[in-house]
Amino acid sequence: MRGHVPxxxxxxxxxxxxxxxxxxxxxxxxxTAAFDEVxxxxxxxxxxxxxYVDPWLAPDDFVDWLSEWVGAVTDATWDSDRRRASVxxxxxxxxxxxxxxxxxxxxxxxTGGTVEIVENGASTWTLNPSEPMxxxxxxxxxxxxxxxxxxxxxxxxxxxxxxxxxxxxxPHTIEVLPAGKAPKT
Numbered sequence: 001m002r003g004h005v006p007x008x009x010x011x012x013x014x015x016x017x018x019x020x021x022x023x024x025x026x027x028x029x030x031x032t033a034a035f036d037e038v039x040x041x042x043x044x045x046x047x048x049x050x051x052y053v054d055p056w057l058a059p060d061d062f063v064d065w066l067s068e069w070v071g072a073v074t075d076a077t078w079d080s081d082r083r084r085a086s087v088x089x090x091x092x093x094x095x096x097x098x099x100x101x102x103x104x105x106x107x108x109x110x111t112g113g114t115v116e117i118v119e120n121g122a123s124t125w126t127l128n129p130s131e132p133m134x135x136x137x138x139x140x141x142x143x144x145x146x147x148x149x150x151x152x153x154x155x156x157x158x159x160x161x162x163x164x165x166x167x168x169x170x171p172h173t174i175e176v177l178p179a180g181k182a183p184k185t
Contacts, residue, residue, distance in 0.1 A: 113147030
């Protein structure tokens with residue numbers, strides 16, 4: 001996975017582990033030193049494997065590979081911290097998939113804005129059976145995103161994300177508001 005790193009010392013040199021006859025031979029030591037130079041990045045990667053699979057510690061190029069490995073949603077235009085967060089929270093987002101909290105978390109991660117989910121349903125209880133039921137009979141979902149620059153959002157991508165993360169039978173609308181503007185009620 002890692003390439004050649006000039007000057008990287010091997011933590012497991014081959015020359016000193018040879019029988020004494022070869023340890024004293026200059027040609028053999030130079031020959032095995034070439035292998036040490038090639039194998040040093042591999043040994044270093046294996047010795048630090050725990051850091052490579054931790055998205056907060058892994059090198060940037062390895063985070064992209066990790067995102068594919070865990071099925072995280074990332075974008076090449078995102079900064080490093082945002083890509084790392086997407087990978088770190090991928091399992092949690094999959095656990096919350098299909099819930100309003102999970103939808104809000106996914107949209108917030110993708111847009112970088114503040115997200116409010118408005119559903120028409122509700123649950124309640126009462127001692128009076130003649131009280132009306134909460135919500136409306138038709139399902140509806142409004143995803144309200146507040147972001148500094150609304151024009152920077154790819155609305156098609158956002159719509160596909162919401163459609164994939166919500167229950168299939170519930171129609172949705174997306175409202176994008178500039179930061180500082182009060183939402184419609």
